[in-house]
Amino acid sequence: MSDSIRLLLVDDETDFTATLGRRLVRRGLTVETADCGEAGLSKLETFPADVVLLDVRMPGMDGLSVLHRIKELYPLTEVVMLTGHASMEVAIRGMELGAFDYLMKPVAFEELFYKVEDAAARKRLQEGRIEGRRRG
């Protein structure tokens, strides 16, 4: 199995996703970006991401719907939510829907990086468990 964490960044701020992606790639992650919820979902069809970093406030399909959809289609994929201060309620709602965690913008890079790593670790753990059960 490949060690590289596959991360999908979904945010309407393309400048933000581009730079963040660049930095994460440098730290050894495989990163793809999408500028809206719909694009993110279609990207997931071809790119089996371990972790999705999802902004909750986007034009078009909003973050929570995207989260809901992801959890429906790819239950093992971990989602970390990015929120503004004012949308705390949305973040909590997201947690209820099965998000791994939430981060508040602007987020410290290290924190984000560790959170993504944690999320990926949990995903792999889950996968391992399912694999083990299947074998056993």
Add this chain to the structure above:
Amino acid sequence: MAQARENAVSEAPYYQGLAKSMMFTIALVSLAPLLGYALLSGYQYTTAYKEKVEAHLRELVLKHDQSVDSYLREKVAEVQVLGEVVGGDRLKAEAEITSLHNALVRSHGSDFVDLGIVNAAGVQVAYAGPYPLQGADYSNAEWFQAVKRRRVFVSDVIFGLRGVPHFIIALLVDVGGEQWVLKATLDFMAINDLVEDIRIGETGLAFITNRAAQFQTTPRRDMTGEVKLLHNILARGGEDSILGRGRAAITVVDDPVTGREVLFVTSPLKDGEWFMVYQQDTADAFAALYRIRNVGVAVLLLGTVCILAMAFLLSRRMARKVEVADQEKDMMNDQVVEAGKLASVGELAAGIAHEINNPVAIMVEEAGWVQDLLEEGLQKDDNEREVQRALTQIRSQGARCREITHKLLSFARKIDPTVERMCVNDLIREMAQFCEQRAKYANVRIETSLEDGVPQVEASQSEMQQVLLNLINNAIDAMDPGGGELDIMSRAEGGDVFISISDTGCGIPKANLQRIFDPFFTTKPVGKGTGLGLSIIYGIINKMGGDISVKSVVNKGTAFTIRLPASKEGMRCAAGNGAAGEQPPADGGRSEETGG
């Protein structure tokens, strides 16, 4: 402040008018029944009292009338008895007359002054009395003529030959085949005393007159001036006698001598030859009534004065209370408006925070990227160019932040409620931009179609801002899940400026449509909306002399239309500078708008 003072001055007449109308109402309501009752009961009391007094006087006069009449009748009967019993022939003798006279004086006191017998030729042939009247010739005397016609005659009070007032009872007797006359003279004082006894109050007096208003008794005071008046009254009494007026008739006339109103009670005596007259000033006769009436009037006047004073004080106090309450209400309204403004600002803050967070996040990441690159060293690959790019990005994101903060500042600065001429188009554009970010995340597309050259309106920037912001926020909320289109239009029509804000949201049910402008009416969950927004808008628009209306179809959308009167001296707005997306000029232009 100046504006508030102006308001106070312009509203002063309103409260004065209010006080006045309250005063009139109180006075009317209290005085009308009082006056009505006073008039009615006063009238009834007066009537009843007058009737009582008049009945009393009438009875008094009738009683005396009867006693005088019966006195006269008695005397006549006595003389008749004399004539018949004593017989004619005996009367010729002087001694016989004297003894008769003495007998009469003994039994009747001094009533009978003298007694005489007059022969057919009118010569007194026998006489008994204190005066030397033997042989007096009465052939031309009125009574002598009258008795020949009527057999019995009672004369008016006369002075006769003796110069002393008296009256005569004459009786025709048959003496030796000749018609002689038995004559008795009675003292005037006998009747006089009887009549003089009638005295009531200060001015009440009674007397007897004949038909020609010649006094038969001496009135207590000089009445010569009233003779003509009496004559008239008695003449009238005679006319009316058929109608039963004769017995104790009452006449009220003005006495020309004293100038006072006088009440006369007249009653015929002696078969209508004499009249018993009772007279009294009405002021005296009804003295008790007038006293009570005066007391009543005084009480009424005092009551009226009290009521008026109370009405004045009460209405003034009430008006002042209303004024204070109104002021408090105005103050409360101002506070509510302020609270509403804060609420809409809070709503804005959510959008702003997100808007600011985005560029900040980018800057943070770019800075991190530059650090990463520096760790690697600038010589490697095209790292230097990458650092340049990142710095440019940081700068442009910083500029973006600055714009947002400027927008916020300009919003916050426009809290001055001064009314000034302003262009709605500019404000609409500004607000549309302001809400654009929020709209974008709610999937709402804001479209503005603004008519060029719309007249300016007199309004306060901050209030209009609040109105538009509130309506736009409401529209965005109405389209919450799913988004939609928000159209803001402006147009001029007949001296008015119309602004309409229409959305394609959930609409407002008919039942709620009536109540949306009511304060505290909200359909939002508790804690989400105050229910004040539209009521504040309503108040603001009303204050400007405009109005706001709403049309809504459930699930199709809602359109609010604001009508504002165009400013009279205002110019037309410059043609708009295009789409809402375009950025406004930098803060230089802003500070001008707010007017410092």
